[in-house]
Amino acid sequence: MSQETAAPVVPETRQLGVSDLDRFYKLSVVVLAALAVIMVALYVGRAAIYKIHEFERGLHLRGGRFLAVQLPGWHAQIPLVDTVIIVKVNERLGYVERIAAMTSDNVTMDVSLQYTYRVTNPERFALAVDDPERIVFEFVQGRLRDVINTKAMTGVMNQRTEMNREIMQELEKKEDQYGVEFITVQIQSASPPTEVLSAIKDRMVTVQRQEQAEAEAAQQRTVADARFYAAQKEAEALAYRITTTAAAEAEQIQLTTEAQQLAVRAILSELEGKGALADKYIDYLIAVELKENSKWILGTGAEPILELRPSAEE
Numbered sequence: 001m002s003q004e005t006a007a008p009v010v011p012e013t014r015q016l017g018v019s020d021l022d023r024f025y026k027l028s029v030v031v032l033a034a035l036a037v038i039m040v041a042l043y044v045g046r047a048a049i050y051k052i053h054e055f056e057r058g059l060h061l062r063g064g065r066f067l068a069v070q071l072p073g074w075h076a077q078i079p080l081v082d083t084v085i086i087v088k089v090n091e092r093l094g095y096v097e098r099i100a101a102m103t104s105d106n107v108t109m110d111v112s113l114q115y116t117y118r119v120t121n122p123e124r125f126a127l128a129v130d131d132p133e134r135i136v137f138e139f140v141q142g143r144l145r146d147v148i149n150t151k152a153m154t155g156v157m158n159q160r161t162e163m164n165r166e167i168m169q170e171l172e173k174k175e176d177q178y179g180v181e182f183i184t185v186q187i188q189s190a191s192p193p194t195e196v197l198s199a200i201k202d203r204m205v206t207v208q209r210q211e212q213a214e215a216e217a218a219q220q221r222t223v224a225d226a227r228f229y230a231a232q233k234e235a236e237a238l239a240y241r242i243t244t245t246a247a248a249e250a251e252q253i254q255l256t257t258e259a260q261q262l263a264v265r266a267i268l269s270e271l272e273g274k275g276a277l278a279d280k281y282i283d284y285l286i287a288v289e290l291k292e293n294s295k296w297i298l299g300t301g302a303e304p305i306l307e308l309r310p311s312a313e314e
Helices: 002-006 009-048 122-127 134-149 153-158 160-172 194-271 274-291
Strands: 049-052 056-062 067-069 073-076 082-088 094-101 108-117 180-191 295-298 302-310
Touching: 009 049, 049 056, 056 122, 067 122, 082 122, 094 134, 108 134, 108 153, 134 160, 134 180, 153 160, 153 180, 160 180, 194 274
Parallel strands: none
Antiparallel strands: 049 073, 056 067, 056 082, 094 108, 108 180, 295 302
């Protein structure tokens, strides 16, 4: 009895161990299946739901055909069927660095240009143009060369504002075609080749020296003019003094002559009717005058008209 009672105990213990393993196996399968489902759900959800930022626009394509432009926010798509192309529409910066361009007077200039633009039509920018950023760059570079070809070297170096405006006008003609809007265009640098730059510097030095020589010559002319003016004024003053002195001497001679004439007339008037005494007195006066080297010019009458005294130089 004891042996029969103890014998069935072993099979029951073994049956319980196999059952636990079977349940553990089934639970593991369920967990793995749940994880797989969750991962698939996450993948599908991530592929189906997406977000567009404020500075972006989405181009929704289904089966390769464009449907619509999607605005910022959350959106859904059919995985493996739909495609969304994200296009940034905020302002972009482009730079044309030191390209060689020929001016109208056949001088090669090294020119650099900076420009900014933004996308206004995402559909046309991304779908109608292959490699749009490269296309825009090449277009800006070509318009820069076209404008420089119409300017002389001095114009390229000194008329940047006008050139910026002309380049912008040329770029605006292609905005609708490329789906963009150009905002700023600015020439950063424009310089001729080294040999031309050396020639310009030499010419500037020559012009500077010429201007300096002209300034020195003008200064010398000013000094000479001042000296001539002073000499002229001195000569005019001397001539005025000589003229004034001569006029004074002539007036003095005239007054002296008139006084002597009056004296002679008075003497002759007194001697009139005196006979031989008057003649002798007149001879005496003549002898006195001749003794003093006086010269008399006698008229046809009995009295002298004018007395001329020689100067000291005679």
